Amino acid sequence: xxxxxxxVTRTFSVSVQNIRPLCKLLNGGHSGTNVQDFLGRRNSxxxxxxxxxxxxxxxxxxxxxxxxxxxxxxxxPAQITADLVDKLERLALVDFRTKQGLECxxxxxxFADQLHVVDTSGVEPMDSVLEDxxxxxxxxxxxxxxxxxxxxxxxxxxxxxxxxxxPGNIPLPKREERAAMLKHSEL
Amino acid sequence: xCPSSVLQSNAPQHLIGVVGLEIHAQINSNTKLFSGSSxxxxxxxxxxxxxxxxSLPGTLPVLNKRCVEAAVxxxxxxxxxxxxxxLFDRKHYFYADLPAGYQITQLRRPIAVDGVLxxxxxxxxxxxxxxRKTVCIKQIQLEQDSGKSLHDDVRSQTLIDLNRxxxxxxxxxxxxxxxxxxEAAAAVRELQLIxxxxxxCQGNMSEGQLRVDANxxxxxxxxxxxxxxxxxxxxxxxxxxxxxxYEIQRQIDVLQRGGTVQNETRTYDSKSGETIxxxxxxxxxxxxxxxxxxxxxxxxxxxxxxxxxGIEACQAVVVQKIREGLPExxxxxxxxxxxxxxxxxxHSFTLVNEDGLVEYFEAVLRATKKEPRKVIGWVxxxxxxxxxxxxxxxxxxxxxxxxxxxxxxxxxxxxxxxxVAKQVFQEMWRSSGKTAPQIIQEQDLGLVSDAAQLHxxxxxxxxxxxxxxxxxxxxxxS
Numbered sequence: 001x002x003x004x005x006x007x008v009t010r011t012f013s014v015s016v017q018n019i020r021p022l023c024k025l026l027n028g029g030h031s032g033t034n035v036q037d038f039l040g041r042r043n044s045x046x047x048x049x050x051x052x053x054x055x056x057x058x059x060x061x062x063x064x065x066x067x068x069x070x071x072x073x074x075x076x077p078a079q080i081t082a083d084l085v086d087k088l089e090r091l092a093l094v095d096f097r098t099k100q101g102l103e104c105x106x107x108x109x110x111f112a113d114q115l116h117v118v119d120t121s122g123v124e125p126m127d128s129v130l131e132d133x134x135x136x137x138x139x140x141x142x143x144x145x146x147x148x149x150x151x152x153x154x155x156x157x158x159x160x161x162x163x164x165x166x167p168g169n170i171p172l173p174k175r176e177e178r179a180a181m182l183k184h185s186e187l
Numbered sequence: 188x189c190p191s192s193v194l195q196s197n198a199p200q201h202l203i204g205v206v207g208l209e210i211h212a213q214i215n216s217n218t219k220l221f222s223g224s225s226x227x228x229x230x231x232x233x234x235x236x237x238x239x240x241x242s243l244p245g246t247l248p249v250l251n252k253r254c255v256e257a258a259v260x261x262x263x264x265x266x267x268x269x270x271x272x273x274l275f276d277r278k279h280y281f282y283a284d285l286p287a288g289y290q291i292t293q294l295r296r297p298i299a300v301d302g303v304l305x306x307x308x309x310x311x312x313x314x315x316x317x318x319r320k321t322v323c324i325k326q327i328q329l330e331q332d333s334g335k336s337l338h339d340d341v342r343s344q345t346l347i348d349l350n351r352x353x354x355x356x357x358x359x360x361x362x363x364x365x366x367x368x369x370e371a372a373a374a375v376r377e378l379q380l381i382x383x384x385x386x387x388c389q390g391n392m393s394e395g396q397l398r399v400d401a402n403x404x405x406x407x408x409x410x411x412x413x414x415x416x417x418x419x420x421x422x423x424x425x426x427x428x429x430x431x432x433y434e435i436q437r438q439i440d441v442l443q444r445g446g447t448v449q450n451e452t453r454t455y456d457s458k459s460g461e462t463i464x465x466x467x468x469x470x471x472x473x474x475x476x477x478x479x480x481x482x483x484x485x486x487x488x489x490x491x492x493x494x495x496x497g498i499e500a501c502q503a504v505v506v507q508k509i510r511e512g513l514p515e516x517x518x519x520x521x522x523x524x525x526x527x528x529x530x531x532x533x534h535s536f537t538l539v540n541e542d543g544l545v546e547y548f549e550a551v552l553r554a555t556k557k558e559p560r561k562v563i564g565w566v567x568x569x570x571x572x573x574x575x576x577x578x579x580x581x582x583x584x585x586x587x588x589x590x591x592x593x594x595x596x597x598x599x600x601x602x603x604x605x606x607v608a609k610q611v612f613q614e615m616w617r618s619s620g621k622t623a624p625q626i627i628q629e630q631d632l633g634l635v636s637d638a639a640q641l642h643x644x645x646x647x648x649x650x651x652x653x654x655x656x657x658x659x660x661x662x663x664x665s
Contacts, residue, residue, distance in 0.1 A: 130480075130483040134498075134502065135485050137251070137504070138218075139501065140217045145223070145225050163349070165283030167343050
């Protein structure tokens, strides 16, 4: 542990992934080498990762280039009403009505609120990193299909080459019923 | 006729219908929109399904060039502006026949916008006036079709066939500018003719190649639009008119009784002629539209000059080329028939409206010296009347064009009178295969114009009725 904390003060870019090489070292991976010597050798002007044999990619910034946005610059926190939670649960089919779940949701929204600080006036929204690529157009010739057996094998329930589904969308129980269900399950 | 077309300057403001159509036209292509599986109407269940159509993980959409060309062609025929750059989006909802849980569509920037559909109705007192109307097309977008669900209520399950899942559709959204079922049916008929002429959609409503959903509301002219309902499950143009008219009347009745119209989805029951609320539709859906991350923007090029360097020809959709390749549209055809044959616009309208009738008409003209204006009546009245009466198509007509031409020749040259000709026509229809001359001879319907023969007939009559002749002579002398 102490070696580890020492390393943190000497070099600033120790990543969590280097725990494994650390273990290797402790198990005698580098025989005949003193940990101190090892650190000393590595303490050059170029910041490198402590226990990695490869130098850092120069494109990765050496120091964090961002700071958390101060609270006063953010818009007012979003109010999460019971209706909204109900709607979100219905859309995502995920129950998160617990205290933890709601806190997590609030934190996530707050984190995303940081985007509002950026001035995007006059900038076209990007909705795909593929926006510069040409969309490939396929020729209108039959190249696939005819694999009914293979596909049907994937389903638990089939009837004469048809997939089987329930008669309709099973309606989600009403909010009150679901709250009751959750209470029971939280036991 | 639609109530809105009747002048009501002093009458109290009546409630009138407002109809907007959403039409899904299945693109006539060999393969689906985003996969290489085949498109066919009937095939063993799930045999036309690729891994992508079944939404197996790891599959990606690959756009079919033919579908893009079909959408551009349709957009041009409907006077739309083609968007150089259009985008794909995901529309999310849960249903068993939509394996991915979302449908790839074009919401934000569809391929074509702001078009116009010109259509006509036969109106007036005698239904022989061609009334021209227009409806604006808000947009045309490319989207995926869903699979088919077969409901098995006995075993309380639904059977899913994904053969149709992923087939390319063009959704045409029309502005709510129509006011009754008749207008809607006429507009859809015109659209069917246009799509069939272009070859982009076979337009068969009963086979599901053309699906029409109607958004219907009522209001008083000048006031804001009322709450609308969506009417689905309309399987033919005829039912479309009835369903819309029923829904308009139902909404008027509700309002006049002091109730309110619910914003809901209703299905049309052809047996009862009524619209019934559809279960399984929970209030307002949130489709969580998001850009389709797997597809870059779709770019179409105006002409060859605007193609980027190095692009392969098979990767470019050029609007100019498609515009030049457009076939003759129905409206142009109608005008051409009027010009060429000197027939009236309403006749031309009737000819083009019926599958195969133009070809029939022209075949008759080739076999007779009679003027087109004299032939048209036989085709649009006698022939079409019989076809409609027996619910038979032109191709199934028991009287062929040459046979009809023969009959008309006989009438033209004076062998039979007009009324007899109609009689012979009916006989030819009933006993298909018999020619006009055969029937005329069998039933001795021929006109006699030989003077000597006429003389001998008259003589025979006179000779066989001596009393009447004497009475007549006496009468004429008194």
